[in-house]
Amino acid sequence: MQSNTLKEFNTIVKDSSRVDVLFGFCYPSTYRAGMTGLALHIFYAVLNSREDTSCERYFRYDTLSPALSVESRRPLKDNHIVGFSLTYEEDIINLLQMLELGNIPILVDERTENDPIVVVGGPVITANPEPFVDFVDAFVLGEGDLIVHDIVDVVASASSRKDALSRLAELNGVYIPAIPKSRVGRNVIVNLDSLEYPISQIVPDVPDGSPLEPVFGKSFLLEVTRGCGHSCRFCLIGHVCRPRRTRSLSKLKELIDMGTEVTPVRKVSMIGSSLGDLDGLEELVCWSVNKGLDVSVPSLRADSVSEPLLRCLVKSGQRTLTLAPETGSSKLRESIGKGLQDSEIEEAIDIAVRSGYNSLKLYFIIGLPGETDDDVKASADMIVRLARSSGLKVTASINPFIPKAQTRWEREPQPPIDELRRRLKMVEKEVKGMAKVTIETLDPRNARIQAALSIGDRSLGKVIRAAAFYGGYGGWRRAEKETGISFLSVANDAERLQMELPWSFLRK
Numbered sequence: 001m002q003s004n005t006l007k008e009f010n011t012i013v014k015d016s017s018r019v020d021v022l023f024g025f026c027y028p029s030t031y032r033a034g035m036t037g038l039a040l041h042i043f044y045a046v047l048n049s050r051e052d053t054s055c056e057r058y059f060r061y062d063t064l065s066p067a068l069s070v071e072s073r074r075p076l077k078d079n080h081i082v083g084f085s086l087t088y089e090e091d092i093i094n095l096l097q098m099l100e101l102g103n104i105p106i107l108v109d110e111r112t113e114n115d116p117i118v119v120v121g122g123p124v125i126t127a128n129p130e131p132f133v134d135f136v137d138a139f140v141l142g143e144g145d146l147i148v149h150d151i152v153d154v155v156a157s158a159s160s161r162k163d164a165l166s167r168l169a170e171l172n173g174v175y176i177p178a179i180p181k182s183r184v185g186r187n188v189i190v191n192l193d194s195l196e197y198p199i200s201q202i203v204p205d206v207p208d209g210s211p212l213e214p215v216f217g218k219s220f221l222l223e224v225t226r227g228c229g230h231s232c233r234f235c236l237i238g239h240v241c242r243p244r245r246t247r248s249l250s251k252l253k254e255l256i257d258m259g260t261e262v263t264p265v266r267k268v269s270m271i272g273s274s275l276g277d278l279d280g281l282e283e284l285v286c287w288s289v290n291k292g293l294d295v296s297v298p299s300l301r302a303d304s305v306s307e308p309l310l311r312c313l314v315k316s317g318q319r320t321l322t323l324a325p326e327t328g329s330s331k332l333r334e335s336i337g338k339g340l341q342d343s344e345i346e347e348a349i350d351i352a353v354r355s356g357y358n359s360l361k362l363y364f365i366i367g368l369p370g371e372t373d374d375d376v377k378a379s380a381d382m383i384v385r386l387a388r389s390s391g392l393k394v395t396a397s398i399n400p401f402i403p404k405a406q407t408r409w410e411r412e413p414q415p416p417i418d419e420l421r422r423r424l425k426m427v428e429k430e431v432k433g434m435a436k437v438t439i440e441t442l443d444p445r446n447a448r449i450q451a452a453l454s455i456g457d458r459s460l461g462k463v464i465r466a467a468a469f470y471g472g473y474g475g476w477r478r479a480e481k482e483t484g485i486s487f488l489s490v491a492n493d494a495e496r497l498q499m500e501l502p503w504s505f506l507r508k
C-alpha cells in the first residue's frame, strides 16, 4: 500500500535550512506498528522541542517511500543522524533495506563524511547488539530518552564524522563497535515523573479500522510504568528493562488531562508491563472512564485482576481480557518464575465473565526448557477447560520459546523446528472442533530466525546482509549457503551456548 495523501494531526514541519541538526526517526516496519510504539512519539517530541533540530519520520512500509520523510519528503540521506528503533529482531532486514533505498551505505566501513550517523536503540539492542555491528555506527543501550539531547549536542558541534563518533563513545549507554571501551553501561531513568513526556501526539486522520490506524486505535499513549517487577526466566523486558518504575497517580492524571486536550482523541491506551501491579490502576482507569474517555490496558497478570477494574474497563469499551499463563502446567509455570496458580487464572476469568467481558486472549509458549508432552497437553487442556467454563470466545496465541540474550534462559537451546511443529500440532488437535476457540501461532521457522538474531554474534553480519535482499525463510537459507555461515542452527547449538556469550562484555 502506498499513501501519498496521508493526513495526520500534530505533525511538526520545520524549515530545514533554519536548524542545525536534521534527525530522521526511522521505524523499520509498517506505519501502523511504528505509530503504535511509544518510542516514536517520545523522540519526535523531545527532538522537535529543540530549536536547533528538525525530526521527521520514515517507515519501511505504507508511506510514499521509505527514503522520504512523511513530513516534508526530506530524503533520508539528507539527515545528520538517522535513528532506528529496533523492536523485533527480524526488522533488521527492513532496516538494511531502508538504508539501501535511502542511498546510505549499509556497511559502517563504507560510510563517508557525507553520510548520516546511523544510531540504533531498543530492548533488542540493549540485550545484544553484536549481530548488527557491521551496520550501525552507534548503539544506544538502555533508555535513549535520557541521552538523546547529548547525542544531538555532540553531532551539532562535531568537526567531522570521526570526531562525532569518538565523542559519542564517551557517553554512558552509547556503544560504538569501532571504538572499544572497557565498560558500556546502560541508561536507566530513576524518576519517570521528571521526564519530558509527549503530550501532543501524532494521530493519523484515517477512518476507524483503517490499516493505517495504530493497533490500539486512535488514542493518547500513556506510559504508566517502565520495566517489570517480575523476571520470568524467558522474558527480555523482565531482564533488560529493570528495575520497574512507575509514574505517580497525580502525574498520570495530569498527563491524561493535558494529553487529551491537545491530542484529538477520546481514548487513552495505557502502556507498561504487568500494569496490574500498579497501586491505583483501578482508580486511574475508573477516573478516566468517568471523564468520558475510552481506556485500553495491555495484558494483565491474573493475580492483579479485580472486579471494579474490569467493570470500568467494560464501560470504556474493552471487552477482551488478555492473560499470559505461558503454560497450562503449574509445575512448568513455577520453573519459568511466573508464580501464578491455576486457581488465580480461573478466578480472573470468572471475574471477567461477571463483569461483562465477551472474549479472552491467552498467551502460551511451547518448547520451554524442560517441557514434556504432558506439559504441552496441560496447555491444550487449559484452553479447552477455560473456553468451556467461561463460555467466552478464546484466542490462544501459542509461540515457540525464543532464547533471549541477558535473560536467565539465555543459554537454553530452542527445540528443532520439527519438534516445535509436533508440539504445536498436539495443541491444535486437542482443541479441534471447538467453535469458540481460535489458535494463532508464530511459524517455528520465524522463531528460529528470531532466536539466532537474539543470541548470535558478530559473525552473522554477512548472512544478515545477504538475507536482506532475498526475503523469507528461503532467503535466509540461501544466504546461509552463500556465506557458509551456519545461521539457522545458532539457537539449538547446545555446545556453542556453553561458550563465552557475545554480550558478556556488556555486564562488566
Ligand code: SF4
Pocket (backbone or CB within 6 Å): 228, 229, 230, 231, 232, 235, 236, 237, 238, 239, 273, 274
Ligand atoms: S513475562 Fe510479563 S510479568 Fe514476566 S517478566 Fe515479562 S513482563 Fe514481567
